[in-house]
Amino acid sequence: GENVEQHPSTLSVQEGDSAVIKCTYSDSASNYFPWYKQELGKGPQLIIDIRSNVGEKKDQRIAVTLNKTAKHFSLHITETQPEDSAVYFCAAKGSGRGGADGLTFGKGTHLIIQP
Amino acid sequence: ETGVTQTPRHLVMGMTNKKSLKCEQHLGHNAMYWYKQSAKKPLELMFVYNFKEQTENNSVPSRFSPECPNSSHLFLHLHTLQPEDSALYLCASSQDLVNEQFFGPGTRLTVL
Numbered sequence: 001g002e003n004v005e006q007h008p009s010t011l012s013v014q015e016g017d018s019a020v021i022k023c024t025y026s027d028s029a030s031n032y033f034p035w036y037k038q039e040l041g042k043g044p045q046l047i048i049d050i051r052s053n054v055g056e057k058k059d060q061r062i063a064v065t066l067n068k069t070a071k072h073f074s075l076h077i078t079e080t081q082p083e084d085s086a087v088y089f090c091a092a093k094g095s096g097r098g099g100a101d102g103l104t105f106g107k108g109t110h111l112i113i114q115p
Numbered sequence: 116e117t118g119v120t121q122t123p124r125h126l127v128m129g130m131t132n133k134k135s136l137k138c139e140q141h142l143g144h145n146a147m148y149w150y151k152q153s154a155k156k157p158l159e160l161m162f163v164y165n166f167k168e169q170t171e172n173n174s175v176p177s178r179f180s181p182e183c184p185n186s187s188h189l190f191l192h193l194h195t196l197q198p199e200d201s202a203l204y205l206c207a208s209s210q211d212l213v214n215e216q217f218f219g220p221g222t223r224l225t226v227l
Contacts, residue, residue, distance in 0.1 A: 004157070034215060043205050043218035044158070045117065089158065093213075102148055102160035102171055103216060 002027040004092050006106025014114050019080055021109045023090035024072045032093040033066060033073045034103070037086045044089055048075070077111075085113045118142040119219035121206050127225045128196065136191040136222045138206030146212050147189040149181060152203040152221070164189060165212055196226045 003026040013019045025033075031052040036044035050057045050064045050073065057064050061080075066073040077084055087110050091103040118141045128134050140147065149161040163171035164183040178200075180192040189206055203223050207216040 032213065036218075041220070043117065043119075043207075043220045046215050046217065049215055091158075102150075102163050102173070103158075104160070105158040107155070107157045 002030060002092055002104040004090060004104050004106045006090050006109060008109060009107065010110045010112070012112040012114060013080055015080055015082060017080055019075075019077045019084070019111055021075045021088055021090070021111070022072060023074070023092075023106050024070075025092040025104075026071070027092070028068075028071060030092040033064070034091050035064060035075050036089045036091065036105075038089065038108075039086045047088075080111075080113050082113050082115060085111060087111070117217045117219065119206060119208055119217050121204075121219040121222050123222060124220065125223045125225075127227065128193070129227050130196060130198070132196075133192070133194040135193065136204055136206075136224075138189040138191075138219055140187055140189075140206075140208035140217070140219075142208060142210075142217060144208040144210050144217075145186050146209045147183060147186070148207040148209075148216065149189065149191055150205040150207065150218075152205055154202075158205065161191075163212075170212070193224075196224075198226050200224065201226045 006023045034049035037047045038044045061078045063076045087108045089108045090106040122137045146165045151159045160173045161175045162181045167183045182190040203221040205221045206219045209216045
């Protein structure tokens with residue numbers, strides 16, 4: 001099945017700086033890669049996603065890049081703000097067993113924005 | 116709010132109890148999911164339902180029993196759980212099996 005590795009597990013950046021979180025996946029047939037943000041006491045919220053037919057997608061301060069050849073994708077947050085502090089999860093949708101229907105998640109990155 | 120609600124938000128139960136978790140989505144989606152989130156582990160997919168039919172059971176022990184009476188409701192019936200089953204149980208829904216999943220706030224389960 002699919003295996004997703006996520007790094008780093010904790011990332012501390014100064015307010016206003018950029019943050020980058022990286023993930024690798026194992027199933028070359030995976031075709032959907034969402035990123036979720038989880039705040040304390042809440043469920044994960046989708047912040048951006050990318051499909052395998054594009055290499056980059058941007059939404060205001062958030063961008064995601066995908067390298068299918070290397071099987072890795074990254075989340076980039078620019079001009080970080082205190083409200084960006086949360087745990088971020090990457091995920092991949094595999095294609096096993098005729099199309100695995102759920103998401104395989106990374107272990108998460110605790111992003112801390114220092115004022 | 117994501118349009119996915121879960122009740123109860125917190126549950127404490129003994130190992131011999133029987134309880135149920137409930138999930139409801141108000142998004143008109145056809146697919147619903149149960150995930151388990153334990154400390155220091157990735158979210159683990161448990162079950163997938165599409166149009167009320169179970170499409171995936173990710174080797175979950177039989178002490179967890181899902182039920183999907185319609186596309187808007189999903190239950191997780193619990194019996195004779197173990198302390199290691201203590202976790203946050205998250206429900207999600209999506210329009211179909213290829214589109215983005217929306218998560219509920221989760222049920223924090225503690226097994227004594």
